[in-house]
Amino acid sequence: MSENEKAAALEVEDLSVDLRTQHGTVRAVDGVGFTVRSGRTLALLGESGCGKSMTAQAVAGLLDPVASVAGGTVRLGGADVLTMDRAARRKIAGPGLSIVFQDALTALNPVQTVGAQLGEPFRIHRGMSRRAALGKAAELMERVGIPDPKARLSAYPHQFSGGMRQRLLIAMAVALDPDVLLADEPTTALDVTVQAQIMELLDELRTERDMAVVLITHDLAVVADHADDVTVMYAGRVVESGPVAEVFADPRHPYTRGLLASVPARVGRGEELRSIGGGPPELHAIPPGCAFQARCPLVQDVCRTERPALAGTAPGRAAACHFAKEPARV
Structure with missing residues (x-):
């Protein structure tokens, strides 16, 4: 086609x-x-x-x-x-339908870990457990090029560079x-x-x-x-x-x-x-x-x-x- x-x-x-x-x-x-x-x-x-x-x-x-x-x-x-x-x-x-905003630091929740934020769509839409959702979050982080994803699930948005935050935002959008x-x-x-x-x-x-x-x-x-x-x-x-x-x-x-x-x-x-x-x-x-x-x-x-x-x-x-x-x- x-x-x-x-x-x-x-x-x-x-x-x-x-x-x-x-x-x-x-x-x-x-x-x-x-x-x-x-x-x-x-x-x-x-x-x-x-x-x-x-x-x-x-x-x-x-x-x-x-x-x-x-x-x-x-x-x-x-x-x-x-x-x-x-x-x-x-x-x-x-x-x-999903959206990627231009300001990742504003779009990401500063008081939640990135693992919790990336896992949230799976918990809401697919009813996954917290552990399973975190596993999906790690897979997404790896796919968008964030190194050592499992170790960084507990990190907060301010601990990432601007480019890495934008990758996180894209990962959330395509989850x-x-x-x-x-x-x-x-x-x-x-x-x-x-x-x-x-x-x-x-x-x-x-x-x-x-x-x-x-x-x-x-x-x-x-x-x-x-x-x-x-x-x-x-x-x-x-x-x-x-x-x-x-x-x-x-x-x-x-x-x-x-x-x-x-x-x-x-x-x-x-x-x-x-x-x-x-x-x-x-x-x-x-x-x-x-x-x-x-x-x-x-x-x-x-x-x-x-x-x-x-x-x-x-x-x-x-x-x-x-x-x-x-x-x-x-």
């Missing part, structure tokens, strides 16, 4: 999230949709504040109290998790073989070498367990090296999507082109480093028409009055730009 013939593990359609702020209620995630299949990695890419992490939190049911889902569907194995009650969502948390793993900036604050090791570990686990992975990141190099598909977000909306190799080789939205042009590796010695001028609009002041208009080199009158729809540009690809099918001019 080819990758594209595999069943969709996670389908997100028209997901919207409202956020209560001092300026009133704003739409932080606006009609976002994507599909990720088993054994593949989909990257949600964009600048800080574009809504990618809030999208993941909405999918996982972990929104802050000031945020709420305003509409859409999130299908996991065909069932809409947004309509499930709390008990049903707790049941799928682990075997169905029950989830169908879908959400990885929210999993290499933040780690040095380059450790970042590479963590991403390689995620790739290995995805292949071994045939997981679908949703990778939330702003790192273009990580997307290029580790993702199969990409969904580019801007101001809470999807502006481009498709296979990574095709999107990066021939981006159809000016924002995607700007992101790729700003990569230092693409600039020759002595050349000026390009950047996207300005910044994203405030959520309470998104202009009519295209949200990218103030920063776009292709802007025309239609961009200021009509919001471009996310439309197909090629098989498996889409972009939300009035000029997406025209030859690139940036």
